[in-house]
Amino acid sequence: MHELSIAAALLVQVEELAKANGLVRVGVVRVSVGVRRQVVPESLAMAFEAVSLGTMAEGAVLEQSEVPMQARCRACAADYAPSLRDFRCPACGQAAAEITAGNDITIASLTGDTE
Ligand SMILES: [Zn+2]
Numbered sequence: 001m002h003e004l005s006i007a008a009a010l011l012v013q014v015e016e017l018a019k020a021n022g023l024v025r026v027g028v029v030r031v032s033v034g035v036r037r038q039v040v041p042e043s044l045a046m047a048f049e050a051v052s053l054g055t056m057a058e059g060a061v062l063e064q065s066e067v068p069m070q071a072r073c074r075a076c077a078a079d080y081a082p083s084l085r086d087f088r089c090p091a092c093g094q095a096a097a098e099i100t101a102g103n104d105i106t107i108a109s110l111t112g113d114t115e
Contacts, residue, residue: 003039006105007047013107014057023112026057030109034067034102036084060112069102 010031018026029048033039041064048062071082073089074096080089087097 003043003047004051006037006039007044007051010048010105010107011051011055011057014052014060014110015055017107017110018056018112021110021112022114023110024056024115026052026060026110026112028061028063028109028111029057029107030063030065032067032104032106032108033064034069034104036069036099036102037105038084039064039105056112065108067102067104070100071097072100074098 010029014026014029033041033044044064045062048057048060052058052060069082069084070079071087071089072079073092073094075094076089076092078089078091079100080091082088082097088095089097
């Protein structure tokens with residue numbers, strides 16, 4: 001279950017971001033999850049709930065939105081949406097894709113209480 005390590009890394013970012021914004025308690029965390037990470041949303045939510053116990057993010061709601069994969073062809077510069085198994089460019093057929101989206105898990109926004 002790789003969601004546990006993702007949740008742990010996410011918690012570190014959440015706490016840093018919360019402290020930087022003067023929050024003492026985290027309410028809602030919106031995360032953008034790249035489809036290529038193949039995260040199971042329920043598993044990530046459960047894992048986050050587990051790792052955040054006893055922290056300022058305990059009880060926080062994790063809202064996840066999936067980010068589809070996008071690629072740019074290094075050969076002809078076409079932008080396209082590759083499948084998870086086939087990265088070849090639909091325009092020129094070369095497998096020289098640079099993944100430009102769908103690869104990361106990022107915090108889109110964070111809300112909480114300041115006291
Ligand atoms: Zn191409």
